[in-house]
Amino acid sequence: MPDSPARRDDDVLISPSEAGLGAGALAAWRVGLLVVSLGAWEIAARAKWIDAYLFSSPLAIAQRLVELIQSGKLQAHVYVTALETLLAFVIGAVLGVGAGMLLALAPRVTAVLDPFIIAINGLPRAALAPLFVVWFGIGLGSKVAVGASIVLFVCLFATYHGMRNTDSVLVQAVKALGATKGQLLLKVELPFAVPWIVAGLKTSVAMALIGVVIGEFIAASRGLGWYIAYSGGTFDTTGVIAGLVVLGLMAVALDMLVARAGRRFTRWKPDVVL
Amino acid sequence: MAAVVELTAVGKWFNRGTERFAALDNIDLVVEEGEFVSIVGASGCGKSTILNIMAGLMRADEGRVRVRGNTVRGVDRKVAYTFQQASLLPWRTVKHNVEMGLELRGFEHARRARVAMDLIDQVGLSGFADAYPHQLSGGMMKRAEIVRALAIDPEVLLMDEPFGALDAQTKIHMQNLLLETLKKRHMTVVFITHDLEEAVVLSDRVITMTQRPGRILREHTITLPRPRDARTARLDANFTRLLRPIWDDIEPQEARHAG
Numbered sequence: 001m002p003d004s005p006a007r008r009d010d011d012v013l014i015s016p017s018e019a020g021l022g023a024g025a026l027a028a029w030r031v032g033l034l035v036v037s038l039g040a041w042e043i044a045a046r047a048k049w050i051d052a053y054l055f056s057s058p059l060a061i062a063q064r065l066v067e068l069i070q071s072g073k074l075q076a077h078v079y080v081t082a083l084e085t086l087l088a089f090v091i092g093a094v095l096g097v098g099a100g101m102l103l104a105l106a107p108r109v110t111a112v113l114d115p116f117i118i119a120i121n122g123l124p125r126a127a128l129a130p131l132f133v134v135w136f137g138i139g140l141g142s143k144v145a146v147g148a149s150i151v152l153f154v155c156l157f158a159t160y161h162g163m164r165n166t167d168s169v170l171v172q173a174v175k176a177l178g179a180t181k182g183q184l185l186l187k188v189e190l191p192f193a194v195p196w197i198v199a200g201l202k203t204s205v206a207m208a209l210i211g212v213v214i215g216e217f218i219a220a221s222r223g224l225g226w227y228i229a230y231s232g233g234t235f236d237t238t239g240v241i242a243g244l245v246v247l248g249l250m251a252v253a254l255d256m257l258v259a260r261a262g263r264r265f266t267r268w269k270p271d272v273v274l
Numbered sequence: 275m276a277a278v279v280e281l282t283a284v285g286k287w288f289n290r291g292t293e294r295f296a297a298l299d300n301i302d303l304v305v306e307e308g309e310f311v312s313i314v315g316a317s318g319c320g321k322s323t324i325l326n327i328m329a330g331l332m333r334a335d336e337g338r339v340r341v342r343g344n345t346v347r348g349v350d351r352k353v354a355y356t357f358q359q360a361s362l363l364p365w366r367t368v369k370h371n372v373e374m375g376l377e378l379r380g381f382e383h384a385r386r387a388r389v390a391m392d393l394i395d396q397v398g399l400s401g402f403a404d405a406y407p408h409q410l411s412g413g414m415m416k417r418a419e420i421v422r423a424l425a426i427d428p429e430v431l432l433m434d435e436p437f438g439a440l441d442a443q444t445k446i447h448m449q450n451l452l453l454e455t456l457k458k459r460h461m462t463v464v465f466i467t468h469d470l471e472e473a474v475v476l477s478d479r480v481i482t483m484t485q486r487p488g489r490i491l492r493e494h495t496i497t498l499p500r501p502r503d504a505r506t507a508r509l510d511a512n513f514t515r516l517l518r519p520i521w522d523d524i525e526p527q528e529a530r531h532a533g
Contacts, residue, residue, distance in 0.1 A: 169357055169359045169360075169361045170361060170363060172331060172357070172361075173355070173357060173361035173362075174363070174374065174378075175331060175349060176329055176331060176349055176353075176354070176355035177349075177354070177355075177374055177375040177378055177422070177423075177426060178349050178351045178375060178378050178379065178426070179378050180378075183378055187363075187374070187377075187378075188363065191363070191365050192365075194365070268364060268365040268366075268406045269364075269365075269408075
């Protein structure tokens with residue numbers, strides 16, 4: 001089996017069994033860590049060891065989240081940001097996988113484009129965002145563009161490397177069975193790249209969210225990024241941290257979603273890759 | 275009998291760095307219909323290159339190559355090829371791997387499933403039709419690879435050291451499976467191997483090759499009676515007598531290689 005990046009146990013940094021922890025003990029440690037650190041933070045804020053104006057406190061943040069949910073504002077922001085992230089992810093992934101395929105099929109074109117691709121990918125997206133605002137407006141379009149511009153390159157490189165790594169014996173075997181060039185692409189090279197593409201998608205979904213939030217920072221009137229920027233502008237630390245908490249939860253949810261979808265496509269892989 | 279594979283004055287050059295060397299030089303070889311011909315030689319003698327040229331996977335630089343009466347320009351759809359290395363697609367089940375050739379030919383789903391399952395049954399893999407290659411033993415993978423080749427109903431079977439990576443026991447099983455298959459199906463086989471005993475057990479003719487540039491040294495006709503059994507053929511009184519001259523052709527090269 002050739003090396004490939006996506007394995008089942010790649011969904012987490014380390015599996016419980018590798019760490020020598022039972023599932024129950026693991027959950028207990030995690031909850032314990034959360035309770036202790038939040039408790040310490042709350043106590044420190046109430047005892048005025050830290051300035052609550054600068055650092056807020058867990059209860060204040062929880063209270064803010066409840067208010068935001070009751071007023072329906074949180075749902076509205078989450079909806080906007082989630083929609084932008086999803087669009088950025090899908091558009092970036094389709095363009096990136098497509099471009100990666102084309103480059104893998106055209107080595108000469110790739111050789112010519114190589115430095116340009118590296119240069120464009122190297123541009124900080126925060127610096128590109130103002131340009132996207134000019135091109136795509138201050139609405140949804142510019143945020144999707146920032147997110148997609150990150151996802152595109154991650155997926156491009158993943159697809160390209162996956163296809164280029166295709167085991168030549170497999171290509172020869174299917175060619176000997178009478179495959180045309182198109183059939184080789186669809187039935188060998190592209191499926192071979194799937195674990196790379198899945199790994200790329202997993203990495204890029206979090207980046208789609210980052211890109212969208214950057215876009216919302218630059219120019220927006222809605223979305224979690226806007227809410228965080230707006231709260232920051234009014235020195236409302238509670239608002240900033242409440243927004244960050246929701247962003248973190250979104251990142252975890254998106255990651256789980258893509259990981260689950262990805263496992264469907266890599267089910268054929270052995271559990272243990274030597 | 276008609277010639278199914280005809281190589282006339284075939285030559286092939288390879289580049290290694292700036293150096294250009296002849297891999298094959300002036301190869302003349304005719305394989306008749308229904309014949310089983312093995313090509314043996316030390317590593318690097320170009321025997322796999324000959325097979326690749328026959329299969330249309332590689333072009334000859336000199337000479338003429340004809341298979342089934344046609345000049346070879348690409349892969350012939352009535353010619354199948356098997357490899358030494360594992361070559362099943364790891365993301366496909368055994369059944370879907372075996373169906374591949376028919377899928378590429380645009381056969382409808384029900385028909386290719388029927389052909390595949392029938393062949394899978396014949397080699398005793400029915401219980402593993404839905405298994406993925408990594409769940410199979412080396413011998414099972416080989417069987418799946420052979421039936422994948424048979425599924426396209428080939429007239430010519432080109433085999434590049436197919437059993438090279440197997441242990442001795444499994445190898446004999448696979449040799450018998452091949453002998454059994456050839457009793458039932460009329461095919462012309464060109465077989466590349468390192469294993470001189472294997473060549474004698476299976477073949478009608480064994481071609482020995484020299485090393486660099488690869489040239490045909492001699493051909494040996496194997497007169498062991500058919501049907502053969504891979505185990506008992508080795509015990510035939512004539513077996514050693516037939517093996518000896520082949521051994522004498524190859525041994526000095528292998529010794530030089532090892533030294």
